[in-house]
Amino acid sequence: MTIVLSYPALRCVLEFLDAAKRQQVSFWDKDHVCRKESRFEMGQKEAIKKFYNYYLGGRSEIYVDHVSFGGSSLAMGNLPVNFSLIVNNFLANHGSFESFLPAVNPASYPLDSLEISTTDVLSLDHPVLHTAQNLTIITNEDTDHEHLLINKIRNKNVSIGYEVIILADLLEIIEDWVFYKRELGTTFTFFEDFRNDVSATLNQLYEELNDCRKEWKEEDNQEHMIREYRHFFIEIDEASKILVYGVRSQEGTGSRVVFKVVAMTGAVEDVEMEEV
16 A cells, blocks of 8 residues: 655645747645646746656655546656656546556556546457556447457446447346356446446346346345346355445445445345246
8 A cells, every 4th residue: 555645844746838839836834735837938848847856856756645647648748757656546538548658657556446448459368467456447339348358357446428328238247157156355446438327227237137137135235236126146156246236426426336246145036937
């Protein structure tokens, strides 16, 4: 576990407003926050160098709790040669996340959380992804879902964002979990931007999995689950099962589909047999 960026004089975060000429720098201590906006008649590379040397003291290792890379990965070429971040949480929401990895010190791994966009990402088969404690993948209309093999992700805690959830992805994940087994506690969450409500997706899953779904048990009730939405489970083996249900988003403005592997308890009866 690394520590939050903390230096005796100040702490600061640099955000480019106008990448070529403007920087916004934030300073804070335990009592208050103040912001200072500065203009530099200089290029991005020179501005970064001044910031690095003046505010960060030219340190070869910089401890950061959360780092977010945005914009073009070409800016990486403007970083000092010895620039190295030891981070807990890493976000790359534009371009290939791999292009930003040179700025991350290997001592950071495994990351507490990693969020990436699939823009320009050709494969999810990367050790940095495999070892992240919490992995978030944001897809878009250009994502090649078949090639990415989302169903092969082996992380224990994963969130996957869609414009509109692709049912085939969810069915492939369930098939993979049933065949290859998964560790108890493995939890995948699926959310979308377009409808921002997953009741229709849960209804579709309920119909598609008609031959193998089982009746929900009260002992399986989960925190924040939406009881009004479809909820059921899929048996993996005699020891474990996959809970399928919906939860409210943290913002409270939408909902998400959850797959969670839990221990099997008691006898299992088929839904159709109970309905007869």
